[in-house]
Amino acid sequence: MNVRFGVIGTGAIGREHIKRISQTLAGAEVVAVTDVNQAAAQQAIENFNLDANVYPDDKALIAAKDVDAILVSSWGPAHEESVLAGIEAGKYIFCEKPLATTAEGARRIVDAEMKYGKRLVQVGFMRRYDHGYVKLKEAIDANEIGEPLMIRCAHRNPTVPETYSTDMAITDTLIHEIDVLHWLVDDDYASVQVMYPRKTKHALSHLRDPQIVMIETKGGISITAEIFVNCQYGYDIQCEVIGEEGIVKLPEFSNIVTRKSGKLSQDILMDWKDRFLDAYDAEIQDFIDSIRKNGAPQGPTSWDGYVASVTAAACVKAQESGVTEPIELDERPAFYDEGARKNEVSA
Amino acid sequence: MNVRFGVIGTGAIGREHIKRISQTLAGAEVVAVTDVNQAAAQQAIENFNLDANVYPDDKALIAAKDVDAILVSSWGPAHEESVLAGIEAGKYIFCEKPLATTAEGARRIVDAEMKYGKRLVQVGFMRRYDHGYVKLKEAIDANEIGEPLMIRCAHRNPTVPETYSTDMAITDTLIHEIDVLHWLVDDDYASVQVMYPRKTKHALSHLRDPQIVMIETKGGISITAEIFVNCQYGYDIQCEVIGEEGIVKLPEFSNIVTRKSGKLSQDILMDWKDRFLDAYDAEIQDFIDSIRKNGAPQGPTSWDGYVASVTAAACVKAQESGVTEPIELDERPAFYDEGARKNEVSA
Amino acid sequence: MNVRFGVIGTGAIGREHIKRISQTLAGAEVVAVTDVNQAAAQQAIENFNLDANVYPDDKALIAAKDVDAILVSSWGPAHEESVLAGIEAGKYIFCEKPLATTAEGARRIVDAEMKYGKRLVQVGFMRRYDHGYVKLKEAIDANEIGEPLMIRCAHRNPTVPETYSTDMAITDTLIHEIDVLHWLVDDDYASVQVMYPRKTKHALSHLRDPQIVMIETKGGISITAEIFVNCQYGYDIQCEVIGEEGIVKLPEFSNIVTRKSGKLSQDILMDWKDRFLDAYDAEIQDFIDSIRKNGAPQGPTSWDGYVASVTAAACVKAQESGVTEPIELDERPAFYDEGARKNEVSA
Amino acid sequence: MNVRFGVIGTGAIGREHIKRISQTLAGAEVVAVTDVNQAAAQQAIENFNLDANVYPDDKALIAAKDVDAILVSSWGPAHEESVLAGIEAGKYIFCEKPLATTAEGARRIVDAEMKYGKRLVQVGFMRRYDHGYVKLKEAIDANEIGEPLMIRCAHRNPTVPETYSTDMAITDTLIHEIDVLHWLVDDDYASVQVMYPRKTKHALSHLRDPQIVMIETKGGISITAEIFVNCQYGYDIQCEVIGEEGIVKLPEFSNIVTRKSGKLSQDILMDWKDRFLDAYDAEIQDFIDSIRKNGAPQGPTSWDGYVASVTAAACVKAQESGVTEPIELDERPAFYDEGARKNEVSA
DSSP states (O other), rough: OOEEEEEEOOOOHHHHHHHHHHTTTTTTTEEEOOOOSSSHHHHHHHHTOOOOOSSSSSSHHOOTTOOOEEEOOOOOOHGGHHHHHHTTTEEEEEOOSSSSHHHHHHHHHHHHHHHHTTTOOOOGGGGGGGGHHHHHHHHHHHHTSSSSSEEEEEEESSOTTOOOOOTIIIIHHHHHHHHHHHHTTTTEEEEEEEOOSSTTTTTTTTTOOOOEEEEEEEEEOOOEEEOOOOSSSEEEEEEEEEEEEEEEEOOOOOOEEEEEEEEEEEEOOOOOOHTHHHHHHHHHHHHHHHHHHHOOSSSOOOHHHHHHHHHHHHHHHHHHHOOOOOOOOOOOTTTHHHHHHTTTTOO | OOEEEEEESSSSSHHHHHHHHTTTTTEEEEEEEEEEHHHHHHHHHTTOOOOOOEOOSSSHHHHHHTOOOEESSOGGHHHHHHHHHHHHHHOOOEEOOOOSSSSHHHHHHHHHHHHHHSSSEEEGGGGSEEEEHEEEEHHHOOOOOOEEEEEEEEEEEEOOOOOOOHIIIHHHHHHHHHHHHHHTTTEEEEEEEEEEOOOOTSOOTTTTOSSSEEETTTOOOOEEEEEEETTTSSEHHHHHEEEEEEEEEEEOOOOOOEEEETTTEOOOOOOOOHTHHHHHHHHHHHHHHHHHHHHOOOOHHHHHHHHHHHHHHHHHHHHHHHOOOOOOOOOOOOHHHHHHHOOOOOO | OEEEEEEOOHHHHHHHHHHHHHOOOOEEEEEEEOOSHHHHHHHHEEEEEEEEOOOHHHHHHHHHOOEEHHHHHHOOHHHHHHHHHHHHHHOOEEEESSSSSSHHHHHHHHHHHHTSOOOEEOOOGGGSSSSSHHHHHHHHHHTTTTTTTEEEEEEEOOOOTTTTOOOHIIIIIIIIHHHHHHHHTOOOOOEEEOOSSSOOOOOOOOOOOOEEEEEEETTTTTTEEEEEEEEEEOOOEEEEEEEEEEEEEEEEOOOEEEETTTEEEEEEOSSSHHHHHHHHHHHHHHHHHHHHHHHOSSSSSSSHHHHHHHHHHHHHHHHHHHHOOEEOOOOOOHHHHHHHTTTTOOO | EEEEEEOOSHHHHHHHHHHIIIIOOOOEEEEEEOOSSHHHHHHHHHHOOOOOOSSSHHHHHOOOOOOOOEEEEEEEGGGGHHHHHHHHHEEEEEEEOOOOHHHHHHHHHHHHHHTTOOOOOEEEGGGSSSHHHHHHHHHHHHTTSSSSEEEEEEEEOSSSOOOOOTTTIIIIIIIHHHHHHHHHHHHOEEEEEOOOOOOOSSTTTTTTEEEEEEEEEOOOOOOEEETTTOOOOOOOOEEEEEESSSEOOOOOOOOOOOEETTTTEOOOOOHHHHTTHHHHHHHHHHHHHHHHSSOOOOOOOOHHHHHHHHHHHHHHHHHHSSSSSSSSOOOTTTHHHHHHHHTTOOO
C-alpha cells in the first residue's frame, strides 16, 4: 500500500516535497494539504493534479483517517505543535528542520515520542543521504583513515537576502553541518568558539560574514567550519576528515570538464537547490520505504533534532560571547540507540 | 493514472526494470509479466510483491486490456517480434537494446510504427539520460566549443565472460557509443575502420581485445573509440569532444578523494551496473512521464534503433575486412524529425 | 664575475647548497668552507671536487679576500654571530633559517645591517620562490580574488624523529608558513591561538600532534594552520586563500595519473626534500643574480627573519598558555620598505 | 673545467641556449658564436655579456682550439654539414632538431659518428627530460601497467603562423612525439596512416588541421596522435599509455586552482615556450655533465635523429597517399645499443 501523506505548509519547500512524492518517488501519494493560506493549499492541489483534500488546519489534517504520515513544512515556529499533535495521533512525521525552535521544544518532542513508545519522527537532514557524505561515513566506519582527529568544512553561498542575519549563519546554514558531522564521526559535541575574520564588503552592514566556527567533540575531534554566505563565486560545500592514517574528502560537485580560452574548468553550482537534489529524493524515499517495510522511519531522529537545537543555541551564544561555550546535551536515551544503529543508509 | 506495464522477459535486466518501476519511480506499476520460463515470471511477482498476472507468452500479455505499455527485456532475437506485435496492438513499447538483431528487422519496426502513425517505441539507450552526456550535449548545442571536429572515447570493462566474442565488442559494448555519439553531435555516420592493437594477455584466445574503431561522420567528424573489455583496472567510460574553439569531456565518476599511503586517489567503479544507475531510472521515468503528459514517448526512437543496427553491422564488417567500410543509412523519414527534435531531455 | 661563496657549516644542508652552487646554478662557485668538524669541511671539498680552502672558523672564512658571500648553514644557535660578523665585514650573506634563535638576536642583525647602510642579508625562506606560491601572490596582487579574508593551510609530514618536540612544530615546521603567509597577503600578524585536537596514536608521548594554529593579522585575515607531523600518508603542503570574490589554492604536487586496480591515483611525496627542490635552486640563483646585477640581494630580508622570530616566539607562548597571545612587532624601518618592494620575484 | 661552447646560429633558439648556458646552468660557458648574419652574432655577445669570439662561419668556429662543444641552432638545412664537420673535428655536438632534413643525411651522420668511434652527438629532443615523461617511462619500465598496448596523445597549439604548412604538422610538431614515444615504450615504428577530420575554420586555406596520425609499432602498439595547431584554447600536450593492467598519463601542467564566478579552473599555457622550460635546461645540463663526467653525451643519439627522420618522412608520405605507409628503418647498429642503455635519465 502507498503511504498517504498529509502536507502541512504548501510554501516553496512544501511544494517541492509534494512534487517529489507525486511525480518522482515510488510508494506514496499526497492525500491531504493544509496551509495558513488556504488558497495556496488549493493551488497546490491544482498545480500537481492531486487527488487530495484541503484541511482548515494541521489538527484537522492530522485527524484525517486516510492520512498515514504528515510532512511538516510550515514555518519553523509552528513545527513543534504540529509534530506533537502528530505523535499524539500516532501518525508518521517527516519534519523539515528545525524540529523545534528551542532546545526545550525539541526535548518535548523527544519525550512525547518516547512516551508513545515507537519511532514516528524523521527530521529533514538530507545530507546523510548525499552520496558523498555516505561514502565518507563508509570510509570512516571501515577504519580506512584511522581515528578521525580533525574535520575541515566550508559552507558557502554566493549571496543571501537582506533578511539573513548573523545568527542565521548558525540556525539556517551551519545547522546542516551540525547534524551531519556528529553522525559522520559518531561522536557528541562538547564546546564551541566563533571567530570573525575580516568582513567581506559584499555583506550588508548588519551581517557578520564570513564566520569561523570551531567545535570540539567529546572525543577531542577539532572541527573548523567556515560559513561564508556572500562568497560570490558559487554554492560550495566542502568537507574533509583528517584521520590518524589518512584523509577523506567530499568530491567536487560532478560536472563536465572544459578546455577553452586558456582555462581548464568545471562549472560550480550557483543555486543551493541543485546541490542536494538526489539527497532530498533519497531521504523521503527512505522515509516511505522504512514505513512500508519496518513500520518506522530510520532516518535522522527526534534526538538528532534535539542535538541540533542544543548545539545551534550554544553556537549562537558563542557568536555573541566571543569565548568558548560548552555544548551541554542530556544523556541519550536508550530508546534512540536503536535508531542510531539503524541510521546507516546505503549509498 | 499510472502507466500499467507488461514486462516481457524476467531475466536479470527485466527484474531490474520491474524493481525500478515498482519501487523507485513514480506514476507506473507492473500489472503483467511473461517469460519463456513461466516459473521465473511467477517468481518475479513474488519477489517484488506485485499485483500482476502471469501470461503464457508475449502475444497474450500484449493483448491484455490493462496493459498500457510493454517493456521488452527478453533475449535479443525475440525483440523484433514482440515490438511488432506491440505496435499492431497500439501499445507503448520500451524495448531494451537491440531493437532488432538485423538492420532489416529494425527497418520493419520503423515502417510499422510509421504505418501506425504515431510514436509508440522507445529504445533502451540510457546514456542520453546520463547527467554527463546531457551536459556535453548542452555545451555543444550552445556552441561553447564551436563545431565538433573529433571525438575520443573509451569503453573499458575489467573483464568479460568466456561467451563474449569479438563481434560483441560492437553489438554489446560499442552499441552505446554508437547511439549516444550521433545524438551528441547531431550528425550521421558515414564510414568505419577497425584496428587491432597488440592483444592483451588477459583476453581469451578467441577474442580480439583491445580494438580501436575509427568512425567518420557525414559532417567529417573523426571518432576514435577504444574498446577494451579486459582492462583489469575498472569499468571506465570516457568521452571527449574536440571542437573548433574548445573541448568538453565527461567527468570522472564522482567519488570521495582519499589521501593514504602515499597516494591521492579516488575509487574507479568495477561494476558497469553502478555507472548508469541514475540514467536507467531517468530513461524509464521519462518514458512514463511522456506517455502521461503527451501520449507518446520522447526518448530514443525506432529510427535510432535502426541507425544503431546498420552502424553495428558495418562495424562488424569492418572488423572482418580490415578496411574502411561505408555506413549506408536510408534517408531519415520526416516522421522521425519531430521525434528527433523532441529528443532533447533535460538534465 | 662569479660570486665566490664561503660556506659555514658543511652538514646536510650545507652540502646540498655546495652541490647546488657548484653543479646546478650559474654564476657562482664555492671557494671556502668551514665547519666545527674540520674533517667534514675537507670531505666536502673532495666530494664536490671544489677548488676551495678550508678555514678554521667562520671569522677566518669571512675575512678571506676571495670570499664575496657567505652561506650560513651551521646549527641554528651559531647563525647570529656569523651573520653579524659577515655584516661587519661587508660580505653578502645567505643565512639558512633561523636568522637567529631569539627575536632580540634577529633585531640585532636588523640593526647591524641598517647601520651598515645596505642590504646584505637574505634568509633561506625558499617558499617565496616556489612556483605555486608565486602564482598565488600574483593572483592576489592582481586582485583576482578581491581582498583576502581567510587562509587555510596545512603542513603535514609522514613522521618525525624522536628528537622532534612540541615547540618544533612552530620553530621548525610552521616557520615556513609564518614567513610565506605575511608576504603572500602583505600584512602583519597581530595575535595567535593554538588548539590541540585529539592526539594521533602515531605521535610519541612527549609530542602534541596534530596542532591547529589560528593567527589573526592586523588587517583581520584569519589564518587556520594545521600542523600534523605524523600523518603517515605523505609530505603534504596545502594553502588556500579565500578572498571577497574568489579563492586561489596551491596545486597538488604534479605527478603522473594512474588508473590501476580500481583506483585513479597520483603519488604523494613522502620526502619533504623533494617538494621544494626547484625553490631551493631558485632562491640561491636569485641571490647570485641580484648580487651580480644590483649589488644587493632582493629575497627575504633580515626584517623577515625578525618577523619570523617574533611570531614563532608568540606561537610557542600560545602553545603553552592555551589563550590568545599578541604578536608584537616593532614598526618596520623604512630601510626595509625598499626591500619589501623589491621582494617580488617572478615565477 | 667548464665545457666551452661554440654556438652556430644566433637566432631565437640559439639565443635561448646562450642565455641558458651563461645564466642558468652550471659547468659551461659560451666562448664562440657564428651566424650567417655576423651582426646578429656580435649582438648576442653584447646582449649576454659574453667573453666570446665571433667567427665568420661554422668551419672556422669548429676549428677554434678553445671550443669543446658546438651547439647547432642554425636553420634546419644547414645542420647536417655543421654536424659532419664537428664530428670530423672530434668536437661534442648538441644539435637542435632536425639532425638532418633527410633520412639519408641523418644516416650519413650516424655513419660518420660510428667511423669516428665514439659518441659525440646529442639531438635536441628535450621531452625525454620532462618530469612527466620521465615518470611515465619509470612506471612503464617498472611494469606498473603491464605491456603497453595503446598510446593516445595530442599536440595542440593555439595558432600557427601563415608559413606553417601541412607537412610541418609532422616535421615541426609531431616530431617530438615521434622521438619520445619510441623511447617511452622501447619499441620501433612499423607503419603509419594519416586521417583528416573536418577542418577547423581557424586554419588557413593551405593547411589541413587537425590531423590524426595512427602509428603502429613492431611490437603491435597502436599510437593515436592528434595534431591540432589552431585549437585556439591553449598549448596542450597530452600523452596516455594504456597497458595490460593499467594506464599512466601525463599530468596537466601544474597551476594554481581558482574558484571564481561560478568556475573551478586552472590556467592552461598559451605559449609553448613555457611548457618545457625545465626540460630545455635539463637536456643541456645533462649534455654538459655527461661530457664532464664520462667524456660523452648520453642523451638522444644520432640514431634517434635518424629514426625521427625516417619516421617523419613516412608520415609525410602517408599524409599525401592517404593509405598506410611502412616505416622502414635500418637495423640499429650495436654502436648505439650502449647509447640506448645509457639513455635513461633520472627525473
